[in-house]
Each structure stands twice: as C-alpha cells, then as structure tokens.
Amino acid sequence: MFSSAEISMILEGLRDSLYMTVVSTLLGYLIGLPWGIVLTVSGKDGLKPNRGLYRILDIITNVMRSVPFLILLILIIPLTKLIVGQTYGATAMIVPLTVSAAPFIARMVESSLNEVDKGVIEASLSMGAGTLRIIFKVLIGEARVSLIAGATITVGTILGYSAMAGILGGGGLGDIAIRYGYYRYQANILWVTVILLILLMQIFQFIGTMISTKLDRRKK
C-alpha cells in the first residue's frame, strides 16, 4: 500500500510532530507557568495584589492570545530567523508555537490557581507561611489536578497548531498532509496522517487523565 520511502516519511513526520509538541509545551510552561503565577499573585484577590502589574500582564496576555496562530507565525518570522537561523522545518516552528502557547498556558495556570480554596491560603498565612512557600506548597500543590488537566488541553492545542504550521512548511504530520493530501491528492497518505494525529491526541489525553486521577487525593 505504501512504499518504504513513504513509510519512513510518515514515521519522520510523526517524530517531528511529537518533537514540536513536546518541546513547545515544555518551553511554553517555562514561560507560561511563572507568568500565570504572577497573574494570580498580583490579582485583586491574590497574595500580593498589585493592580498596575496585573493590568500590564493581563493586557499583554489578551493581545497575544487574540492573534490567530498562523498570523502570529508570520509576524514573528524575523524572531524565528534570529533564534533558529531558518524559518521552515520542525525546529523553527518551535518558536511561534512557544510564543503562542505561553500566554495560553498563563491563563490556564491563573485559572487553576485561582480555584484554590481561599480558606486554605488563610490557614497557611496564619501558620506564618511566606509567599513563596504558599505558591509552591499550597497553590501548586492543591491545584495540581487542575494544572494537569490544563496541561493536557495545552498539549492537544499545540499539536493542532503544529499541524496547522504544515501550511507554511512546518514539518511533521500536518506538513505531510498538506503536501500529499492537498497538492497531490494522495488520499491514502492524507488519511494516515489524520489517523495518526487523532491517535496522538488520544494518547496525550489518556496520559493526562491518568496522571491527574492518580494525583487526586480528594476522593473518598
């Protein structure tokens, strides 16, 4: 059904998709997690409310979130070139994927941390806990299930974006789908990539759900 060249191409696409998604998610969290924490802490009901700081971060987050991914990808081509040295291929795609994931992650983190019971924070303050301890031991510890759920959604979203990036030569399964399915009408390859993307999404979701169930101690 497929030539060995096609098979190795599809496998390479699968590897590239995984690579882009995983690395962009990790880098996205590297930026988005502290960003979300600062949003939570400086917010109106946060540990250290700071209206000015919150306003600024809030606006930046909204602006970045409102630029559609493909347009962002084009907008930051100079930045991508500066960092990676080229503007096509899987590695280059990590830059726009990370830039678009970070504010998305920041919002996810903010909303997860804001769900933590204010009473538990008050109790921690009454025990003399400092801000950093409350952030790491109480906010993140208590919100971990919701954070993992957020991370699962994030991975799925980035996987989707990475496939979209195929239109502009991004590499990975999306790239193959567009080149073979759209330009050459090779339906079989198109379908294989679609099925692989669906499987990847299922696997990520499965792992995410499994981790968060395992981590949750709130059940009887």
Added chain:
Amino acid sequence: MSAIITVENLNKTFDTKDGSFEAIKGISLEIEAGDIYGIIGMSGAGKSTLVRCLNYLERPTSGRVLVEDKDLASLSEKELRRLRSSIGMIFQNFNLLMQKSVLANVIFPLRIAGVSKAEAKKRAKELLEVVGLPDKIHAYPAQLSGGQRQRVAIARALANNPKILLCDEATSALDPQTTESILQLLRKINQEMGVTIVIITHQMSVIREICNNVAIIEQGQLVENGLVKEIFEHPKSRAAKRLIIEGKDPDEWEKNNGQIGSKAMEYAPVDLLKEHRRIRIVFTTNSSYEPVIANMILKFKTPVNILKADTKNVGGTARGEMILGLPDDTTLQQQMIDYLQERKLEVEEVEEDV
C-alpha cells in the same frame, strides 16, 4: 494573671465599591493568659475581622493589638510571620490541604517554623495522638468526617506549641455531639497545655459550655463583656438579655426584631403573661438543688407562676434561673422577695422591656 492579648480602641474600615465600611468600631478588650475567651455576635458582626486582627492577618485601620505586651504594628513582616507561627488558628471549614495526607498537614507548620523533616514527622505523630487520630495519619482529609478533620486542624494548630489558639467558628459546621467532643478537646488543651483559647462563635451554647469570659459584639461594636457567669446572672445589654433570657443564638436576633419570647418555644412567652410583677431569681450557688420555690409556696400558701425555668451548665457549675410571676398582693410580693433573698438567691425585677 496578666493579659496575653490586649486590644486597644481597634478600628477596621474596608474600602468597598459602595464606599468605606466600618467592620470594627473602637473595640478594646483584654484576654488573660490561660483563659478561654468567647466572642459572640451574629453573622456579619465583625467577629472574624476582629480575630484576624489578633494575628495581623488583617491590619487594623487604627488602634493597637498587643500580644504578650508586643505591639504587632512594630513588627517587621518576618517577625510577624514568626509570631503567627506561634499562634494557632482553626476555622469553620477546617482549611486543610486536601491533596496532602493527615500527617503531611500537621508537618506543614513545623516545616514553616524550620523544624527538620525527621523531627517534624515525629512531632506530628505525637500531636495526632493527642487529638485522638493516631490511626489516621496516612489518610487524606477527604476520607475523614468533619469532627476528624477539625481534630487534624487542631493538631496542626498546636504543632509549634502556641500559647494562643484562635478558633473562628470552629464548631459551626459540626453536629451537636461532635461539637461537644471538640469542645472537650479544647478544654483539655487549655487545662493541660495552658493554651489561651479565643473562641469566636454565634452559638450561645458554645460560650456557656467552655468560656470563662465573653465579649458580645454587635455591628462592629463591643456591647458587653465580662465573666460568662456574671453576664448570665446579670445581663446588662439588650443583646446579652436576648441571648440569655430567650436562649437564642444571635443569628435569630434580627428575625424577631427584639420581640421578646415570640419565638422561644421552649420557654413561656414572657410578654404574653399578665402577671403584674415578675422577678428573675438566679441560683448562684448549689442551692438550686434545694426546693426553695416549693418551700416558699408552702410557707405563704400562695402559688406563684413559674414563667420560665432554666438550669444551665456554666463553666462546669450548675447555674439556674427562673422567672416568677408573683401574686397581686404587694406585701406578699415583698415578703416573697425577702424570703428568696434570705436564702441567698439573687432577685431582679423583670421589666416590660427585657
């Protein structure tokens, strides 16, 4: 005994969307070391705000809070955190870390105070034994009942050997039996460890059960304070009278709009009785076991109407009070009052407006 907590002319104003709101208005009080001190008032009276000012979780707008003669306003952020770790606090909703085991919850404050991991674990196990949960150390809060969760919270609050334990509605989410057992535990902690306990509640029964002193708060103001037994025997403020005569919890005050007795089903409705002279007698000694009233009726050969009779357990001793409707004959009334006073009962007129 000297004051361990002194509150001087405390005010707290919150800025809200509809202007500023005075939650605490000029409250002053002193809490003696070793005491169990109650603060009662209806919801929204400012009790939580007041107790949060005691460890500066809330900074007062003006006035002073002194803990062991130290003005909290003079402490740096770091010193305040150290002070807080030496004052235990428990809450209505327990506020445990739900993702951490019972043991880890108790270890948490110890780690904050800089105790080593191994030491903290050992101490946490001892504490869980003190509160009666040695077999639950590996459980998670979600697996425990309300009473058990509050015990974990108490163990956690005691972790750093506090001299003071603040309890904000600690029994309000619990059923009566569990409340009773938690109050017993608090009493034990007070007696055996010498911890000064401040109890915030809207339940009069809690005050009666374990407090020595009480402050009554209404709309951010202190309306009356003093020894529980004295306030029970001679309530001065309207709020105190409502609490004691009607046996009502403050949350019911509003609804009844001060209409005495209209809802107190367990007692005769005082204002509906047509006796011309009513007196309250208070048994301050164990004489309540003596059939004084029966003897008086036998002596004067005239019945009196017992409008209300109530014996309560105040701070461990039996206290009783009765409201009597006396016969119309004024000489007889005076003779009866004299008779009661001779028998060391306190007698007080009950006016129309109790």
